[in-house]
Amino acid sequence: MTTNTEPAISTPRTEPVISLRGVHAELGSRPVLRGIDLTVRRGEVVALLGANGSGKSTTVRSVIGQVPAGTGEIELFGTPQRRFRDWARVGYVPQRTTAAGGVPATLTEVVASGRLSRTRFGMFRKADREAVRRALDLVGMADRAKDSVDALSGGQHQRVLIARALAAEPELLILDEPMAGVDLASQEVLARILRQQVDRGTTVLLVLHELGPLEPLIDRAVVLRDGCVMHDGPPPKAVGQHALPGHDHVHPHAPAGAEPIRTGLLS
Amino acid sequence: MDLLNYAFMQRALLAAVLVGITAPAVGIYLVQRRQALMGDGIGHVAMTGVGLGFLLSWSPVWMATLVSVLGAVLMELIRWYGKARGDIALAMLFYGGMAGGVMFINLAPTGSNANLTSYLFGSLSTVSESDVTAICLLAAFVVLVTVGLRRQLFAVSQDEEFARVTGLPVRFLNLLTAVTAAVTVTVAMRVVGLLLVSALMVVPVAAAQALSRSFAATFAIAVAIGVSVTIGGTVTSYYQDVPPGATIVLLTIAAFIALTVLATPLARRRARALAAAQPVPDPAECAVPAGRKPTGEAGV
Numbered sequence: 001m002t003t004n005t006e007p008a009i010s011t012p013r014t015e016p017v018i019s020l021r022g023v024h025a026e027l028g029s030r031p032v033l034r035g036i037d038l039t040v041r042r043g044e045v046v047a048l049l050g051a052n053g054s055g056k057s058t059t060v061r062s063v064i065g066q067v068p069a070g071t072g073e074i075e076l077f078g079t080p081q082r083r084f085r086d087w088a089r090v091g092y093v094p095q096r097t098t099a100a101g102g103v104p105a106t107l108t109e110v111v112a113s114g115r116l117s118r119t120r121f122g123m124f125r126k127a128d129r130e131a132v133r134r135a136l137d138l139v140g141m142a143d144r145a146k147d148s149v150d151a152l153s154g155g156q157h158q159r160v161l162i163a164r165a166l167a168a169e170p171e172l173l174i175l176d177e178p179m180a181g182v183d184l185a186s187q188e189v190l191a192r193i194l195r196q197q198v199d200r201g202t203t204v205l206l207v208l209h210e211l212g213p214l215e216p217l218i219d220r221a222v223v224l225r226d227g228c229v230m231h232d233g234p235p236p237k238a239v240g241q242h243a244l245p246g247h248d249h250v251h252p253h254a255p256a257g258a259e260p261i262r263t264g265l266l267s
Numbered sequence: 268m269d270l271l272n273y274a275f276m277q278r279a280l281l282a283a284v285l286v287g288i289t290a291p292a293v294g295i296y297l298v299q300r301r302q303a304l305m306g307d308g309i310g311h312v313a314m315t316g317v318g319l320g321f322l323l324s325w326s327p328v329w330m331a332t333l334v335s336v337l338g339a340v341l342m343e344l345i346r347w348y349g350k351a352r353g354d355i356a357l358a359m360l361f362y363g364g365m366a367g368g369v370m371f372i373n374l375a376p377t378g379s380n381a382n383l384t385s386y387l388f389g390s391l392s393t394v395s396e397s398d399v400t401a402i403c404l405l406a407a408f409v410v411l412v413t414v415g416l417r418r419q420l421f422a423v424s425q426d427e428e429f430a431r432v433t434g435l436p437v438r439f440l441n442l443l444t445a446v447t448a449a450v451t452v453t454v455a456m457r458v459v460g461l462l463l464v465s466a467l468m469v470v471p472v473a474a475a476q477a478l479s480r481s482f483a484a485t486f487a488i489a490v491a492i493g494v495s496v497t498i499g500g501t502v503t504s505y506y507q508d509v510p511p512g513a514t515i516v517l518l519t520i521a522a523f524i525a526l527t528v529l530a531t532p533l534a535r536r537r538a539r540a541l542a543a544a545q546p547v548p549d550p551a552e553c554a555v556p557a558g559r560k561p562t563g564e565a566g567v
Contacts, residue, residue, distance in 0.1 A: 064431075064432050065431070065432075066428055066431065066432070085434060087432060087433055087434035088433075088434075090432065092429060092432040094426070094428055094429055101299045101300070101424060101425045101426075102298045102299045102300070102301045102303070103295055103298055103299040103472065103476065103482055103485050104476055104479055104480050104481060104482065104485060105421070105425065105481060105482040106480060106481040106482070109421065109481060109482050109483070110425065112418065113418065113421060113422035113425060113426075113429070113430070113433070114429075114433065116418060116419065116422055116430075116433045116435055117432075117433035117434050117435075119418075120434070120435070121416075121419065124418060146480070146481070147480065148480040148481070151480075151538075164429070168433070
């Protein structure tokens with residue numbers, strides 16, 4: 001054994017789960033990503049930060065193949081994303097939409113659709129029903145399982161969307177703005193849910209407006225501006241008003257050319 | 268029940284029951300994805316099929332099935348690629364389909380606008396033996412898809428983007444929904460008519476929502492309402508000599524109004540019980556620290 005060899009124990013830690021190299025993407029004809037490099041290794045918790053329009057959401061959406069591919073390479077678990085089929089390993093929590101479906105649905109029914117990445121067109125067995133129940137339990141919503149999702153608050157709705165992603169028991173969680181429009185008490189609950197997952201070894205990539213109650217969980221922060229990576233390293237320390245415990249960093253949609261939204265690092 | 272002694276009434280009732288099952292079964296997915304008027308559009312396109320059936324002396328039911336399936340696939344493709352201009356393309360498809368129907372049926376040697384009227388508004392008493400066979404086969408397909416693939420169709424209709432990330436073949440499932448809706452339109456064409464089909468797809472689902480909190484219950488109640496009104500409308504039209512299609516649709520709307528009026532106090536009581544069962548909100552939620560603006564919506 002030479003001194004250059006890495007200890008065996010760190011090998012799983014360094015295995016890249018998500019790998020983006022020189023990724024460009026356009027929405028319409030507007031370039032949104034202009035050469036993103038990003039690696040997320042097994043067990044890491046990585047936050048994507050940046051102002052509105054900096055390309056955070058587009059970055060995660062390109063990872064899961066929801067943005068028309070531009071140039072560059074995207075790999076999931078070492079497989080080129082175009083050929084990646086093992087979607088049960090990925091739990092995706094989209095940016096919460098206010099528009100629910102046009103028909104009522106219970107929490108169980110919504111969370112069960114997260115299990116489809118495992119069952120596909122097969123039967124829904126007892127083990128699947130138990131996984132759905134467990135996922136609801138993990139987010140503390142098991143007692144509401146038979147209620148309609150329409151009756152939930154913003155924070156509770158977000159917990160259901162996380163449960164839906166957890167139903168397939170994924171190794172990687174991708175969350176797009178999980179804290180947007182969620183009150184402080186629910187933010188603490190969400191942080192606790194994510195901590196549980198991280199403690200089980202789940203890899204997490206999340207888009208955030210600011211670190212907030214998640215700060216102690218985050219291993220690495222990647223700050224985007226105008227579709228480029230500006231910072232990739234330890235999470236920026238919150239300063240000034242951003243450090244206040246009650247600050248939930250709410251921004252109106254800024255018009256183009258307005259003062260960029262401060263992330264704490266760049267302000 | 269002397270009406271069961273007549274073969275034409277037996278056929279009419281069988282067709283009516285099948286429509287009562289299939290129309291809400293497909294309609295629930297259309298309502299869920301907020302495409303409640305898609306059935307109406309397919310109905311317009313199906314007219315070209317009816318017209319072509321007369322012109323070529325083929326079965327208008329099978330011809331309408333073929334044309335409306337093609338139309339539904341075209342609508343899905345327009346939805347994918349059309350983006351902002353999509354609704355204009357859809358409008359052209361709908362009215363083109365309607366105009367084509369009128370044109371073809373008048374060109375046909377045996378056709379006239381009177382024939383067309385029976386397809387536009389339904390004509391239960393003229394349902395033939397071969398129509399019933401076609402309706403049974405098509406209805407079996409619709410039930411197989413809407414019940415057998417309910418979890419997959421639910422996921423795609425609830426959150427299309429999430430469904431794609433679960434690895435489901437979303438485009439295939441969207442096409443399947445469109446094709447199934449098209450098939451349902453032709454199942455219902457002889458009973459309620461092409462112009463009223465959409466009502467049976469949408470209104471029972473809307474009525475069922477007054478009583479239900481889950482998708483499964485909405486599905487079951489909507490089908491129960493669908494079967495009740497189609498049987499009720501058919502029987503009424505036999506005794507009262509009123510048009511069955513219109514009777515069925517008016518009965519459906521009456522059911523919607525009655526259930527909504529009855530269920531409103533129920534829903535209010537349920538909401539109150541729920542609010543009482545909720546724990547008192549955490550004080551942290553109310554204590555707004557200095558510098559925090561009480562804005563409702565966060566930047567997205």
